[in-house]
Amino acid sequence: MPLQKMNRWASKALEELSKNGTLKGQEDVIEKIQKPVQDIGPRYFIKGEADREFIKMDSNSYLGLSLHDDVIQAEENASREFGVGPGSVRFIHGTYRPHIELEKKLASFHAKEAAIIYSSAYSAVCGILSPLISPETIVISDELNHNCIINGIRIAKPQGKEIYSHLDMDDLEAKMKKSSGHCRRLLVVTDGVFSMRGDYPDLRKFVALAKKYNEDFEEGIVTVMDDSHGTGAYGETGRGTCEITHEFDVDIIVSTLGKSLGVNGGYAVTSHKIVKYLRETSPFYIYSNPITPGEAAAALQSLIILDSSTGKDMLKGMRKMVTFFKDELRKIGYEVLEGEHPIVAVMIRDGQKTTHLVDHLKKNGVLAVGLKYPVVPKGDECIRFQIGAAHTPKDIEHVLSVVEKHED
Numbered sequence: 001m002p003l004q005k006m007n008r009w010a011s012k013a014l015e016e017l018s019k020n021g022t023l024k025g026q027e028d029v030i031e032k033i034q035k036p037v038q039d040i041g042p043r044y045f046i047k048g049e050a051d052r053e054f055i056k057m058d059s060n061s062y063l064g065l066s067l068h069d070d071v072i073q074a075e076e077n078a079s080r081e082f083g084v085g086p087g088s089v090r091f092i093h094g095t096y097r098p099h100i101e102l103e104k105k106l107a108s109f110h111a112k113e114a115a116i117i118y119s120s121a122y123s124a125v126c127g128i129l130s131p132l133i134s135p136e137t138i139v140i141s142d143e144l145n146h147n148c149i150i151n152g153i154r155i156a157k158p159q160g161k162e163i164y165s166h167l168d169m170d171d172l173e174a175k176m177k178k179s180s181g182h183c184r185r186l187l188v189v190t191d192g193v194f195s196m197r198g199d200y201p202d203l204r205k206f207v208a209l210a211k212k213y214n215e216d217f218e219e220g221i222v223t224v225m226d227d228s229h230g231t232g233a234y235g236e237t238g239r240g241t242c243e244i245t246h247e248f249d250v251d252i253i254v255s256t257l258g259k260s261l262g263v264n265g266g267y268a269v270t271s272h273k274i275v276k277y278l279r280e281t282s283p284f285y286i287y288s289n290p291i292t293p294g295e296a297a298a299a300l301q302s303l304i305i306l307d308s309s310t311g312k313d314m315l316k317g318m319r320k321m322v323t324f325f326k327d328e329l330r331k332i333g334y335e336v337l338e339g340e341h342p343i344v345a346v347m348i349r350d351g352q353k354t355t356h357l358v359d360h361l362k363k364n365g366v367l368a369v370g371l372k373y374p375v376v377p378k379g380d381e382c383i384r385f386q387i388g389a390a391h392t393p394k395d396i397e398h399v400l401s402v403v404e405k406h407e408d
């Protein structure tokens, strides 16, 4: 059989991952969801776990909109009207009314001129970086940027790449000065909210630096931010890192429809001209199907909810639970990072202890993620909880009681 040799090679590679502690292993399969009832949030049932119910404290669906009746209804209506798949890429009659309505709404939500939808935020990042990075562009990127940015830069093959220390604006400035006179264009890229710890850049400084050195480069400096964990999760109105830092002048914002907005897909918002250029040149847009009309209609409905008083109330309730959860964890004796983002990183600072706590949580019906070396540096091992608007204060109290029962 021709694959015998490759199968042996794959076995070895998997053994290596297991030895390094980076093997993700068998994926849990969710077989049933019990919808929220009164003061109890949604519960999840996993294959092989009999009738045990789980609280998901590792969901990116921060606002719980994936289970919202109006969002589900919007998807169903559009699917009945247009079918469940686009049938082709955007420029070959794969553009449906919900795509256009969603792009309009995304642009106005972020106060930008135009939006372009991709099939995921991952492909949005890769999709915008390669057309915007010329062979005479140097890219400067935060060392902890998401994997999609790292690979997006690789695909784009820039003239040069500089990595600055995480969130270190002095280092970013040094790298900008170093690039001056060596390329025609500079592209500076960062995550908004970083997914591991919920921290974010000083965006005012980030933008101010780009403005300060813009004239040093013939084609200027382009600022790009991927705020997949910020949109719909952070700020009083869910406008993410821009809202938290009061800085809205980032040239291009990329985000996902698959976290707070509860659906699937990704997008970029920026000027009319750049969007027009991307529609003509971005391979991830041109040669790949868009999200379905149903997904576009559902994401539009999510944005309408987010942009209403209901959305603001959801965000407010979530912030309250985050503060309560963090305060109580500290009282129990855990080290918890500062901030109001629903990502709650509990620093355990030991790989084995992290594993024990994650196992204890799961045994007691709580799903959370342990981050260990080499995913995080040695000594930074932590548990990442994610709070969502679908949780109830009673759910959070229950999770705390489980944590409290844990013995090292």
Ligand SMILES: Cc1ncc(COP(=O)(O)O)c(C=O)c1O
Pocket (backbone or CB within 6 Å): 120, 121, 122, 123, 146, 148, 191, 195, 226, 227, 228, 229, 255, 256, 257, 258, 265, 266
């Ligand atoms: C910063 C960031 N960008 C992009 C993505 C990918 O989003 P999507 O699932 O829409 O591709 C993620 C999700 O893990 C993320 O955290």
